[in-house]
Amino acid sequence: MFLFSVRERGHYHVISVVLKKMKMGIIDNCPAHTPNKAKYGRAPADLQAFLASFFVAIKLPDRADCVRHLKPKRMHMSWRDATILEDSVIYIMRHMESYLGQGVSNWECGLVKGDRDILNDLRKRFMHDILVSNINMHKHSVIQRALEYDCKISARAS
Known part of the structure; x- marks a missing residue:
């Protein structure tokens, strides 16, 4: 599992890559009202390309292929809150500290909306x-x- 903190347009979020489950998740405290492409730009695709290149460089081409085929999906956590945008760094620190690759329903990170x-x-x-x-x-x-x-x-x- 890999966790990457990303800053896009002044907002921080996390992109997780869990190869065992073949999943790429976008962990963001702000509920999206825009498509992922508009909200996150090229960050997920660029990260996929860099991670795939890394696997090629360390001679793990199967993992590189796996990463190339992942579809980034935004995770829907109950604590997402559009009113607390200035704290995205606190959210990502807690997300990176508590996320272990589990599904949202099994993720107890201790955050509560509002x-x-x-x-x-x-x-x-x-x-x-x-x-x-x-x-x-x-x-x-x-x-x-x-x-x-x-x-x-x-x-x-x-």
Whole structure:
């Protein structure tokens, strides 16, 4: 299974390729009122071509043929919400974190249509995880500044 985050016209979504099930899914928090071609442009076709080229390069021509024949299909999740467009990055991070190739009916990602509290909690968690990640070269200064800030707040409260 492959998951690709895609930015198209300022909006983020995920394209999944599950070779075992011969499926290519478009995972998008925004319900579409336009055809896939108009909404996603050439992104799905370009991704298919690049992935097929990759398989050819690593000498897996059968997988390349499989990828070439996939038809991108938009997944219809119950939590899609047209009113929360500015949070597409939070949605894709949660989608990439929770999607394991299962069907939508078996996918428990914890999102609920219209629930901004869940999105805010996820935003805080993702920001925390990024800031204190071992690959963040500024991790120690971020933690130090947070501790200093916490000490200032505690001193004011006393």
